[in-house]
Amino acid sequence: MPDRISELHAELCKTLGSATRIEILNALRRGEKTVGELSAALRVRQPNISQHLAVLRQRGVVTTRKDGVNIYYGVSNPKITQACELMKQVLVAQLKEGVELTRLTSPARR
Amino acid sequence: MPDRISELHAELCKTLGSATRIEILNALRRGEKTVGELSAALRVRQPNISQHLAVLRQRGVVTTRKDGVNIYYGVSNPKITQACELMKQVLVAQLKEGVELTRLTSPARR
DNA sequence: TAAGTGGATGCGTATATGCGAATATCCTGT
DNA sequence: ACAGGATATTCGCATATACGCATCCACTTA
Numbered sequence: 001m002p003d004r005i006s007e008l009h010a011e012l013c014k015t016l017g018s019a020t021r022i023e024i025l026n027a028l029r030r031g032e033k034t035v036g037e038l039s040a041a042l043r044v045r046q047p048n049i050s051q052h053l054a055v056l057r058q059r060g061v062v063t064t065r066k067d068g069v070n071i072y073y074g075v076s077n078p079k080i081t082q083a084c085e086l087m088k089q090v091l092v093a094q095l096k097e098g099v100e101l102t103r104l105t106s107p108a109r110r
Numbered sequence: 111m112p113d114r115i116s117e118l119h120a121e122l123c124k125t126l127g128s129a130t131r132i133e134i135l136n137a138l139r140r141g142e143k144t145v146g147e148l149s150a151a152l153r154v155r156q157p158n159i160s161q162h163l164a165v166l167r168q169r170g171v172v173t174t175r176k177d178g179v180n181i182y183y184g185v186s187n188p189k190i191t192q193a194c195e196l197m198k199q200v201l202v203a204q205l206k207e208g209v210e211l212t213r214l215t216s217p218a219r220r
Numbered sequence: 221t222a223a224g225t226g227g228a229t230g231c232g233t234a235t236a237t238g239c240g241a242a243t244a245t246c247c248t249g250t
Numbered sequence: 251a252c253a254g255g256a257t258a259t260t261c262g263c264a265t266a267t268a269c270g271c272a273t274c275c276a277c278t279t280a
Contacts, residue, residue, distance in 0.1 A: 001152070001153045001154065002129035002132070002133050002154075003129075003133075006132045006136075007129040008205075009129070009194075009197060009198055009201055010126065010127050010128050010129040010131070010132045011127075012200065013126035013132070013194075013197055014124065014126075014128075015127075016124075017120055017123045017125075017126075017127045018120050018124075018237090018238080019116040019117040019119070020112050020238090022112070022116045022119050022120045022123070023112050023113075023116050026116075034256080034257090035256070035257055036256065036257085042111070042112070043111045044111065045241095046256085046257070046258095047240080047242090047258080047259085048239060049257095050257060050258055050259085051238080051239085051258090052238090053257095053258095054259090055237095068247090068248090069247070069255070069256060070257090071256080077200050077203060079196045079197075079203075080196075080197075080200055082196055083193040083197050083200070084119075084123075084193075086192055087119060087122055087123055087189075087193050089189055090187050090189050090190055090193070091118055091119055091122050093187060093189075094170045095118075128267090128268080144227090145226070145227055146225090146226065146227080155269085155271095156226085156227070157227085157228075157229080157269090157270080157272090158268080158270080159227095160229085161228085161229090161269085162268090163227095178277095179225070179226065179277070180226065180227090181226080181227070
């Protein structure tokens, strides 16, 4: 029976569980970007980008700043970028170890 | 158009996107535990725990060690715990700021 | 071999998520 | 008020995920 905190924690983590959102965060590392810039840089349709940004916003992962005609998005907390980076390091380590990404294989029974 | 690496990265992150799995990882911080111990500690039915452990296994987040009758699960890479901890810190910061978790509210239009 | 324990799997269902396509909204210049 | 660029929202569909329940498999001991 998971408690409330764990649920919020999981929800926050779940936010990073999308390839497009991961790329959005990567793109925002070097600084703020507008929706249009993100859409162009990632080659993802604008409405789709907007949807992902909405998710990131709801979880407080990104912040918005309006400047003239555009809305600039940025990462709200550097720790998010750090966590992201750690996870990527784990991934890289796995790939190097040739970790049998038994993605579709059976379990530990051996 | 997200690339392969981002997809793997996202899949790995997605693994942390479940309250039960978050609690499993928290429980494993202090050391290895068997399925039964986890089931009892978290008060979650055994088959359900097993399923979540299967997910964690497939993504290489946990490792298994067989000892006599039991199977001990442990976190495969300390960086995973670290990333998890960073995310929790972000969450705590958000809660403190009373971040209007506009979970169900409108966006940045102002 | 029968029984018991620890753990994994399959199934059905309810719910959540991602994406495309169309559309709506906001803001600024004319 | 109007046009147009920038961004947000809605709808529908296809897919993924979580959970309970029942069941199955592996190993040990009597």
